[in-house]
Amino acid sequence: MFDTREKQLADLDIAYEAFMETTRNISAENFFTPLGDWTPRDIAAHFIGWNRITLAGCSALREGAEPFYFYDGTNDYRKINARFFEQFPSTDRDELLKEIAVTKNALDDYLKTIPESEWELDTDVIHYRGSPATIARCVDSLIRDYRKHRQEIIDGFPEN
Numbered sequence: 001m002f003d004t005r006e007k008q009l010a011d012l013d014i015a016y017e018a019f020m021e022t023t024r025n026i027s028a029e030n031f032f033t034p035l036g037d038w039t040p041r042d043i044a045a046h047f048i049g050w051n052r053i054t055l056a057g058c059s060a061l062r063e064g065a066e067p068f069y070f071y072d073g074t075n076d077y078r079k080i081n082a083r084f085f086e087q088f089p090s091t092d093r094d095e096l097l098k099e100i101a102v103t104k105n106a107l108d109d110y111l112k113t114i115p116e117s118e119w120e121l122d123t124d125v126i127h128y129r130g131s132p133a134t135i136a137r138c139v140d141s142l143i144r145d146y147r148k149h150r151q152e153i154i155d156g157f158p159e160n
Contacts, residue, residue, distance in 0.1 A: 002136035005119045009111060012139060015146035016104055019047070020097060022150045026157050031093050035156040042085050043149045044096040049084030051103035054142050055110050058135045062114070064123040066133070073128035111139065 002008060023031075023040055031040045038046070057067030072079045090096050120136045127133040 002120060002134075002140055005111075005114065005116045005136075008119075008136060008139045008143065009108065012108075012143050012146070015143045015150070019146045019150040020100065022153050023093070023097060026153060028093070030157045032091070033156070035152050040153055041091060041093070041096065042081075043153070044093070044100060045084045045088035045090075046081055046149070047146070048088045048096065048099045048103050049080070050142060050145065051100065051107045053080070054138050055107045057138050058111065058114070061123055061125055061133055061135055061138070062118060064125065066125050067138075070128050070133070111135075 003011065023044060026040060033039060035043075053067070053069050057069060060067045069077065069080050088096065088099065090099075114135060118135065120134045122132040122134065125133040127137065131137075
């Protein structure tokens with residue numbers, strides 16, 4: 001259903017690097033300018049948190065347990081994201097981007113330890129959308145999220 005572990009890890013790196021470059025290149029003013037409900041600053045805090053909880057969620061799945069954040073899935077993770085905005089309140093872009101990098105590296109290091117045989121293993125944990133929750137699905141969600149938020153920034157600030 002999903003790509004191999006190596007392909008997904010490569011796609012995650014590409015999506016992450018593109019997001020980071022886009023965020024580095026927007027003006028200081030635009031870093032705090034709303035894009036709908038969020039600013040790029042908020043999106044940065046979002047990724048610090050999501051890199052962390054994706055690692056925790058993958059670890060839970062390997063144990064056959066439901067990731068703790070699934071409870072907020074049908075709410076579009078609004079409670080989880082609001083907590084990240086408070087938990088990572090910095091307004092220093094460089095500090096936030098550095099923390100995204102630290103958490104992304106920790107996630108990468110963990111994901112590289114997972115055998116390919118466990119990547120799409122069905123451990124009887126059901127995603128809130130109804131299909132099996134797998135490590136591959138968690139990684140795919142994060143890849144799509146990096147791409148989506150990068151595009152949101154590009155669309156919101158076409159002059160950059």
